[in-house]
Amino acid sequence: MSELCPRFEKAMQIISKRWVGLILFELLDGAKRFSEMESSLPISGRLLSDRLKMLEKEGIVDRNIYSEFPVRIEYSLSKKGESLRPVIEDIQDWANKWITKEELEEA
Structure with missing residues (x-):
C-alpha cells in the first residue's frame, strides 16, 4: 500500500496540470497536427508545445514525423496515453452529471 500514494500523486500531478486534460481529450479522436490542436484549444502555441513535450517525455503522447514535403508532424496518444x-x-460523464451551468459561469 505504501507504493500507491507516490504513484497516485505522480499520476495526479501529470493529468491535473493545466490544459493537459483538454489536450488528452482532443487526442482521443486520433492523431492531430499541432496547428489543428492550437486552433481548437484556448491555449497559446508556446504552452501547447510545452505540454506536448511534457506528455511525450512521460510516454503518454507520441510525436510522429512524416518525411513529406513539407514535413508533417502529428501527435497521438501512445499505448500508455490510450489507457x-x-x-x-469517466471524468467527462461525471462532469456532465454533476457540474451545473451555474458552476461554469462562476469559474
Missing part, C-alpha cells in the same frame, strides 16, 4: 481513455471518459 487513459476510460479515465477521461
Whole structure:
C-alpha cells in the first residue's frame, strides 16, 4: 500500500496540470497536427508545445514525423496515453452529471 500514494500523486500531478486534460481529450479522436490542436484549444502555441513535450517525455503522447514535403508532424496518444481513455471518459460523464451551468459561469 505504501507504493500507491507516490504513484497516485505522480499520476495526479501529470493529468491535473493545466490544459493537459483538454489536450488528452482532443487526442482521443486520433492523431492531430499541432496547428489543428492550437486552433481548437484556448491555449497559446508556446504552452501547447510545452505540454506536448511534457506528455511525450512521460510516454503518454507520441510525436510522429512524416518525411513529406513539407514535413508533417502529428501527435497521438501512445499505448500508455490510450489507457487513459476510460479515465477521461469517466471524468467527462461525471462532469456532465454533476457540474451545473451555474458552476461554469462562476469559474
